[in-house]
Amino acid sequence: MKATSKTTDTKDAARKPARKIGEVSRLSGIGIEALRFYEKQGLLGRPARTESGYRLYDAEVLERLEFIKRAQVLGFSLAEIARIISHKHAGQSPCAEVRDIVRARLQEIDERIRQMHRYRKELAAALDEWEQIGDLEGHVCGLIESTTIKQALPEKRVLKRGRR
Amino acid sequence: MKATSKTTDTKDAARKPARKIGEVSRLSGIGIEALRFYEKQGLLGRPARTESGYRLYDAEVLERLEFIKRAQVLGFSLAEIARIISHKHAGQSPCAEVRDIVRARLQEIDERIRQMHRYRKELAAALDEWEQIGDLEGHVCGLIESTTIKQALPEKRVLKRGRR
């Protein structure tokens, strides 16, 4: 992957080259529109601008974007990430809050994992059983109808698949 | 809340009483609008109607709705559920297809669980470590920045929390 920075190849190194949005997009793998969107959502602050209004990002933005991506992967919403970042920028450490969020998230994850294990077990068991008995007449599908999954619909659609 | 069914109280029992949408909604816990929405999505077929156009559901609809709920919990999208149901109604057993879907879903779930375990472990480790070293100057938050979570962003937002 590592898109070697062609544009700013010269004698950069520790020069913190100001990058335009397209380059940042390429380097980060985040679409241009998404970058502007993040800015609107308060995730990126307002970058410097050229006279003509082009955004100029410094090198840090890439770290910031990595931060955002990681936080997303960890299950933070953009709003939460924005909150964390803005706390930081209000001068105070957001860490206490982050810690709280993280602890809550840990519990959620645990619960989620537990649920998924149940789903997985029940789904597998149902598939198994159902493969043995074959089709039942008059049922849409024994597989689903016969499952003992009742579990009071935990939170409705916890599984939520990613786009496929 | 519990609006005791006044309408069909008489001497029902095993009479398979035709139910109007409101009652079905109450009995199933699914909103009226959602029921009509499901119908539009092909999940419920077209129910009988009174002369004046009111939907009249038979008792089966409740099973059907349970089926739908369960399938949703198992991670099926409404579109998939609709497909399953319509295959059934096209005369053929949808089971082969369901089985395939289920098998694929099982693998997805496994992968998802694996991911979540990684997340969980890394998140916990980071929290731990970070609680020991405290705040780092110049960082938004060590917690997230210092995590070793790189894992190539599996599928983007797999965690997706339920509505909170």
Added chain:
DNA sequence: CTTGACTCTGTATTCGGCTACAGGGTCTAT
């Protein structure tokens, strides 16, 4: 000096799974 790549703002659209509302018609108890 023109072409083409890039950028700007602002608005609209997508996806899934609903929920809400407007503006009617119907049914039943009083």
Added chain:
DNA sequence: ATAGACCCTGTAGCCGAATACAGAGTCAAG
């Protein structure tokens, strides 16, 4: 005969996280 509860259709909106597009301005190379 009328209030009020119910039902109808059809359309619009919501959430989150983008993506797409229109119409305009900018910039560097040929």
